[in-house]
Amino acid sequence: DTAVSQTPKYLVTQMGNDKSIKCEQNLGHDTMYWYKQDSKKFLKIMFSYNNKELIINETVPNRFSPKSPDKAHLNLHINSLELGDSAVYFCASSQEDGSGYGYTFGSGTRLTVV
Amino acid sequence: GENVEQHPSTLSVQEGDSAVIKCTYSDSASNYFPWYKQELGKRPQLIIDIRSNVGEKKDQRIAVTLNKTAKHFSLHITETQPEDSAVYFCAAFKSNFGNEKLTFGTGTRLTIIP
Numbered sequence: 001d002t003a004v005s006q007t008p009k010y011l012v013t014q015m016g017n018d019k020s021i022k023c024e025q026n027l028g029h030d031t032m033y034w035y036k037q038d039s040k041k042f043l044k045i046m047f048s049y050n051n052k053e054l055i056i057n058e059t060v061p062n063r064f065s066p067k068s069p070d071k072a073h074l075n076l077h078i079n080s081l082e083l084g085d086s087a088v089y090f091c092a093s094s095q096e097d098g099s100g101y102g103y104t105f106g107s108g109t110r111l112t113v114v
Numbered sequence: 115g116e117n118v119e120q121h122p123s124t125l126s127v128q129e130g131d132s133a134v135i136k137c138t139y140s141d142s143a144s145n146y147f148p149w150y151k152q153e154l155g156k157r158p159q160l161i162i163d164i165r166s167n168v169g170e171k172k173d174q175r176i177a178v179t180l181n182k183t184a185k186h187f188s189l190h191i192t193e194t195q196p197e198d199s200a201v202y203f204c205a206a207f208k209s210n211f212g213n214e215k216l217t218f219g220t221g222t223r224l225t226i227i228p
Contacts (some may be wrong), residue, residue, distance in 0.1 A: 031214065041201055043158070043218040056215055090157060094214070100146035100207035103216055105157040 003027050006091050006106040013081055014114055021076045021109045023091030029102070031055070032074035034066060035090040037108070043090070049074050081113045116141040118206050120219030127194055128227050135189045135222045137204035146207040147187045148216070149178060153200045161202075162189070191224075199226045 004025045013019050034046040048056040049068040063079045091106040117140040127133045145166040150158035164171045164178045171178050180187040204219040
């Protein structure tokens with residue numbers, strides 16, 4: 001039973017389109033995150049949500065809009081996709097108890113914009 | 115905010131030799147330092163971690179050392195094996211309830227030469 005699951009695993013789309021990536025965690029964690037991993041493998045945080053509330057927004061273009069319907073789900077919607085959005089997007093979750101333990105990543109969504 | 119630097123960016127070692135990856139962090143309030151291993155096409159997975167009140171931790175062939183004064187921490191892999199080939203990330207975490215995040219280093223691509 002996958003702890004943090006993302007769909008889809010692969011996404012190929014044309015410039016200008018709008019797409020969504022979904023994430024669900026069954027760990028009972030309070031906090032969920034989106035990370036972007038570019039072609040150089042840099043892992044950079046985009047957003048974090050704590051119990052459905054946006055906590056961190058790391059200067060991400062407003063074409064990216066996260067939505068958390070409940071604390072087990074965090075979706076990422078991207079409008080007007082650009083070539084530079086091509087990357088692997090990882091969802092993660094953690095307990096947010098001050099320890100840092102238990103940070104768990106999803107399997108990633110490889111987004112290719114053509 | 116926290117800044118984590120990681121060196122080297124690539125590392126090749128003969129099978130059986132040791133590998134060392136070094137990181138520095140900027141925020142003296144960071145108190146938890148995990149290391150992640152990411153195999154090709156897979157998610158980052160925690161391999162070892164250390165808290166700021168500990169100087170060294172070992173788990174079989176891998177060990178992590180922390181110099182809190184110098185704000186350095188390192189990953190040591192002994193008796194390397196081909197399955198150790200992967201990208202390794204260090205990270206720093208600061209307890210800040212309601213605004214917690216891991217800041218990752220830029221990654222080290224480790225190649226074990228048979």
